[in-house]
Amino acid sequence: MGTLLTVENVTVRFGGLVAVDRASFTVAESTITGLIGPNGAGKTTLFAVVSGFLAPQQGRIVFAGADVTREPVHVRARRGIARTFQIVQPFAGLSVRENIAVGAYLRHRDRADALAEADRVACRVGLDRLLHLPAAALTVAGRKRLELARALATRPRLLLLDEVLAGLNPSELRDVLPIIRAIRDEGVTILMVEHVMQAVMSLCEHVHVLAQGRLLAQGTPAEIARDPRVIEAYLGHGAAQRLGSGASGHA
Amino acid sequence: MSKASAYGSVLALGAALGALPLATESNVLLNFLIFLLIVAVAATGWNLLGGYGGQFSFGHAAFFGTGAYGMAILQERAGLxxxxxxxxxxxxxxxxxxxxxxxxxxxxxxxxYFALVTLAFAEVLRILANVLPMTGGAAGILIRLRIDPWHFQFADRRVFYWVALGFLVGALLLVRAMERCRFGAWLVAVRENEDAACALGVDTVAVKVAAITLSAAITAAAGCLYAQKFLYLDAAIAYGPWISVEALLAPVIGGAGTVFGPVLGALVLLGLGELTKAWIGTLTGGAVPGVDLVLFGVLLILCVAFAPRGILGLLSRLRFGLRWARS
Structure with a gap:
């Protein structure tokens, strides 16, 4: 499997604060890769750099063999990089269908085609019964699905999911996990920032751990769960010992 | 909405307005209606950028005046x-x-910030038009009276009315077509959330530039109509803030981001303005200049307080409320 995305030595500073510090990693094609880490580790910042919302002070982003570091957001979207927002950003005044259609218009010039594509995508993520509701009327879970649907409608090669599972209850979570897996099975590469560890463990083939702006560890979810450095980054000093047996059992 | 009803409703409005002069011979009323149509065209231009694109311009006079002066100068100075x-x-x-x-x-x-910049451009153009010899400076510019359809001047007011109505219907059809195509969807997406639009591959700057270009063209067409109707321009008329204000208020009051909002808004605004002027006139025994502007201010405040999506928005909310109450 080839490499779809390469993040090379990326540094982002906000004034004196180093949000991302020389981060390098790759994402293999047609996999689900997780990006985890404690709050404030720089995950969302790194997402913003990959999707083009932030320019890094240093380093570069290579997507499908092309250096996209200096390209604006919409050009990267045309290349096939789609993202969702951690804080959902629906077009509140539009219906669910119109929201998704905005994404679908990227690959379809014609209105009928774009709306048909919106309907298909809505079916895939389970929004097909809510197509005519205003986006503002959706629940949190609905809005997260809408984020996913809009991004999917652009027919991405790389899908960046920024905490699409956060705030979902266990039954909603059970519904969404197969959807994400199905997206991957259709050949879309997924890079996800996630706090819901149960989801990360069950979905991701590979996980990168970010802490205080630096890449701390990487590996399969099972390896990561056993890694004492990771456990300590999350839970503090000494936690690794107490939880060691629990984590291996979980994987 | 089906394609037939989307465009049919515009044509139906055109037909209904087209029949009006058959019912009246009153020159006062016809003059009022022609002025109403001109403002409605200018407001439709504003609505494309402000209503659909969410970019509020305070300076649509810049486009109105350029259309009007363009018409006058090309005829009188260039002999076109x-x-x-x-x-x-x-x-x-x-x-x-x-x-x-x-x-x-x-x-x-x-x-x-965008609103202030548009206002500044309109004001700069007004000051320039007031001093440049080409525009006739402070004395203004007259278009020679040559009553002949060949020269876009008509002996019968009703003909001018129908021509102006043709402009309005054309502008409304253009907006309706835009509403139903990719560009329209992208423009609305930019209004609703620029970052999200960007992430979905929308080149937001290009979309906004295209929108202001189209918007300016429509408002300039209204300026052309004005020039041919009154055959006289000066800087305060062509580039004056009055048209920026009316082009903005009409859609906001009628319903910004809807096809018919600007037309309804222009009718309410100018209709109430004329009635108030006449009423105050009879009360005080003479004209009170600027009283219609006071009314516009009151209307705007009422609108912002009670109908933030304009009259059409209020109506659709009431209709939705009724349906909800019945079910």
Missing amino acids: NAWAALPIAIALGAAVGRVIGVLAFRARLRGS
Whole structure:
């Protein structure tokens, strides 16, 4: 499997604060890769750099063999990089269908085609019964699905999911996990920032751990769960010992 | 909405308005209606950028005046036929829109900053038109009276009315077509959430520049109509803040981001304005200049307080409420 995305030595500073510090990693094609880490580790910042919302002070982003570091957001979207927002950003005044259609218009010039594509995508993520509701009327879970649907409608090669599972209850979570897996099975590469560890463990083939702006560890979810450095980054000093047996059992 | 009802409703409104002069011979009423149509066209232009794109301009006079002066100067100074001058004047208005758009949107101006920049451009153009010899300076410019359809001047007011109505219907059809195509969807997406639109591959600067260009062209066409109707322009008329205000208020009151909002708003605004002027006139025994502007202010406050999506927005909310109450 080839490499779809390469993040090379990326540094982002906000004034004196180093949000991302020389981060390098790759994402293999047609996999689900997780990006985890404690709050404030720089995950969302790194997402913003990959999707083009932030320019890094240093380093570069290579997507499908092309250096996209200096390209604006919409050009990267045309290349096939789609993202969702951690804080959902629906077009509140539009219906669910119109929201998704905005994404679908990227690959379809014609209105009928774009709306048909919106309907298909809505079916895939389970929004097909809510197509005519205003986006503002959706629940949190609905809005997260809408984020996913809009991004999917652009027919991405790389899908960046920024905490699409956060705030979902266990039954909603059970519904969404197969959807994400199905997206991957259709050949879309997924890079996800996630706090819901149960989801990360069950979905991701590979996980990168970010802490205080630096890449701390990487590996399969099972390896990561056993890694004492990771456990300590999350839970503090000494936690690794107490939880060691629990984590291996979980994987 | 089906394609037939989307375009059919515009044509039906056109037909209904087209029948009005058959019912009346009153010159006062016809003059009022022609003025109403001109403002409605200008407001439709504003609505494309402000209502659909969410970019509030305070300076649509820049486009209105460029269309009007273009019409007058091309005829009187360059000796062009009026019908040949028309597309050029509209293109000039569009060009001014494009320049302002490129400068403002490349510089990422949004909200009130964008509004102030458009206002500044309109004011600069007004001051220039007031001193340049080409525009006739403070004395203004007259278009020679040559009553002949060949010169876009008609003996019968009703003919001018129908021509102006043709402009309005054309502008409304254009907006309706835009509403139903990719560009329209992208423009609305930019209004609703620029970051999200960007992430979905929308080149937001290009979309906004295209919108202001189209918007300026439509408002310039209204300026062309004004020039041919009154055959006289000066800087305060062509580039004056009055048209910026009316082009903005009509859609806001009628319902911004809807096809018919600007038309309804222009009717309410100008209708109430005329009635108030007449009423105050009879009360005080003489005209009170500016009383209609006071009324516009009151209308705007009422609108912001009780109908933030304009009259059409209020109606659709009431209709939805009724349906909800019945079920």
